[in-house]
Amino acid sequence: MKFLIIMHINPAVLDALTEQEKAAIGDGHGRFMEALKESGELITTQALVDPSQAAVVRVRDGQPVVTDGPFLEAKEFLGGFYFVDVESKARAIELAARIPDAAIDGLGVEVRQVMFADGLLEA
Amino acid sequence: MTGPAVEDLLRQLMPQVLGALVRRYGQFEGCEDAVQEAGLAASVQWPRSGVPDNPRGWLMTVASRRLIDAVRSDQARRERESVVEPPVPEVADTDDTLLLLFLCCHPALTAASQTALTLRAVGGLTTAEIARAFLVPEQTMAARISRAKQRIRAAGGSFPPPSGAERLPVVLHVLYLIFNEGYTASSGSALDRPDLAAEAIRLARLVHAQLPADGEVSGLLALMLLTHARRAARTTAGGDLVPLAEQDRSAWDRDLVTEGMALAASSLGAAALGPYQLQAAIAATHADAATAAETDWRQVYALYLILERIAPNPMVTLNRAVALAELSGPAAGLAVLAGLEADERMAGHHRLLSVRAHLLERAGEVEAAYECYRRAARATASLAERRHLESRAARLR
Numbered sequence: 235m236k237f238l239i240i241m242h243i244n245p246a247v248l249d250a251l252t253e254q255e256k257a258a259i260g261d262g263h264g265r266f267m268e269a270l271k272e273s274g275e276l277i278t279t280q281a282l283v284d285p286s287q288a289a290v291v292r293v294r295d296g297q298p299v300v301t302d303g304p305f306l307e308a309k310e311f312l313g314g315f316y317f318v319d320v321e322s323k324a325r326a327i328e329l330a331a332r333i334p335d336a337a338i339d340g341l342g343v344e345v346r347q348v349m350f351a352d353g354l355l356e357a
Numbered sequence: 358m359t360g361p362a363v364e365d366l367l368r369q370l371m372p373q374v375l376g377a378l379v380r381r382y383g384q385f386e387g388c389e390d391a392v393q394e395a396g397l398a399a400s401v402q403w404p405r406s407g408v409p410d411n412p413r414g415w416l417m418t419v420a421s422r423r424l425i426d427a428v429r430s431d432q433a434r435r436e437r438e439s440v441v442e443p444p445v446p447e448v449a450d451t452d453d454t455l456l457l458l459f460l461c462c463h464p465a466l467t468a469a470s471q472t473a474l475t476l477r478a479v480g481g482l483t484t485a486e487i488a489r490a491f492l493v494p495e496q497t498m499a500a501r502i503s504r505a506k507q508r509i510r511a512a513g514g515s516f517p518p519p520s521g522a523e524r525l526p527v528v529l530h531v532l533y534l535i536f537n538e539g540y541t542a543s544s545g546s547a548l549d550r551p552d553l554a555a556e557a558i559r560l561a562r563l564v565h566a567q568l569p570a571d572g573e574v575s576g577l578l579a580l581m582l583l584t585h586a587r588r589a590a591r592t593t594a595g596g597d598l599v600p601l602a603e604q605d606r607s608a609w610d611r612d613l614v615t616e617g618m619a620l621a622a623s624s625l626g627a628a629a630l631g632p633y634q635l636q637a638a639i640a641a642t643h644a645d646a647a648t649a650a651e652t653d654w655r656q657v658y659a660l661y662l663i664l665e666r667i668a669p670n671p672m673v674t675l676n677r678a679v680a681l682a683e684l685s686g687p688a689a690g691l692a693v694l695a696g697l698e699a700d701e702r703m704a705g706h707h708r709l710l711s712v713r714a715h716l717l718e719r720a721g722e723v724e725a726a727y728e729c730y731r732r733a734a735r736a737t738a739s740l741a742e743r744r745h746l747e748s749r750a751a752r753l754r
Binding site for chain 2 (some may be wrong): 235236252271272273275276277278319320321347348349351352
């Protein structure tokens with residue numbers, strides 16, 4: 235079963251962390267990725283740039299209209315994701331719980347099963 | 358011989374050679390690497406210079422040499438080994454392939470790893486093929502397979518005790534998983550999936566040839582054949598699901614049905630009765646009806662009752678509710694479903710919701726059925742199923 239483990243970040247929460255705490259997050263992700271590669275459960279992971287660098291594209295009357303900023307007017311934004319192939323939803327949740335972000339007050343990690351896939355993996 | 362023909366031959370021979378090698382030297386991991394290398398050498402050489410007279414012996418010799426090379430780093434030793442042809446042990450192939458299957462289903466492995474390793478070592482599929490079938494990158498599958506091999510080694514893995522009887526249920530389960538992966542085209546294009554179902558059937562035949570008297574082995578094979586027979590009728594040209602009751606039964610594969618029915622019948626004669634036999638008997642009862650309306654629901658219901666008793670499982674109860682509704686009307690079925698609501702594995706499950714929606718529709722409760730179809734559609738992880746449920750809901754409007 236394939237799951238997307240989605241990390242929602244809140245820049246304000248992250249900014250409030252100490253340097254040491256930020257470093258611990260980085261180390262935690264490093265170990266997490268190693269473990270996932272070893273178990274063969276990691277398909278891919280991607281981290282996204284800060285939401286302030288996002289652009290939203292809308293096509294109106296056939297004309298693209300591009301505005302700066304993220305789609306949602308929210309405190310939390312998509313920061314990145316892990317794409318994993320695991321045996322069960324329970325396992326995906328177990329993995330998500332090991333992501334450092336999940337342990338930070340004000341943050342959480344979302345787990346969603348993949349319903350349809352197309353693209354490189356099928357080549 | 359052309360490339361594809363050589364590939365077929367290798368797919369057939371490599372598991373036999375691996376089995377013989379593991380029997381002789383133990384250490385699955387090293388043997389597997391050696392056989393892969395020998396297979397690689399063969400796939401390069403044979404299409405060019407022809408297949409040797411004794412291809413299995415050739416592979417045995419080359420793989421043994423690779424294995425010995427790897428084990429003994431001492432140069433002088435290695436040269437001597439490569440000059441002296443290692444004797445080719447003549448061991449009954451089928452026996453070893455079966456032992457190999459039992460080894461790959463090592464209890465120390467997760468079901469996903471057992472499946473991957475079985476397809477590679479026993480099915481003769483390449484890592485790339487297995488990765489494609491499971492829609493994960495080759496690297497991911499390679500990591501999973503190599504991890505599985507390490508774990509077998511750590512668990513002191515050589516062949517299981519000769520009888521292997523206690524591991525048979527795991528083997529059957531793995532074959533069932535492989536078959537289901539091929540059968541339920543849950544995501545992506547269906548390209549490689551039928552091959553997977555066919556491979557599961559081939560392996561089940563292999564086990565059946567060795568253990569023809571085992572009712573569960575016959576039952577599983579029968580279940581696979583009867584299910585596989587419906588393949589062409591299961592989806593529309595556009596890829597939408599066609600439920601059993603609406604399938605064009607003339608599109609079922611008659612040969613597979615006939616073979617599956619005979620096997621299902623014979624499996625029920627075995628001393629012990631198990632879940633695969635019962636599921637095969639249910640599938641046979643469906644196959645026995647010329648039209649959906651002629652289905653012997655009394656028998657289907659009775660079989661689900663027994664199945665529920667020997668292997669209790671909410672899915673079985675759900676299926677029993679469907680059969681009961683056919684026998685005694687939708688209200689009776691809905692009453693059984695009410696009992697399932699308390700089961701946390703089932704509450705909100707799309708199968709429960711879709712069955713309830715269907716029974717509500719039959720009971721004439723259109724509004725409730727509509728809501729239920731919509732909830733079921735949101736709950737499924739299969740796009741084809743979601744489309745099917747959405748169209749059911751739309752029909753009610």
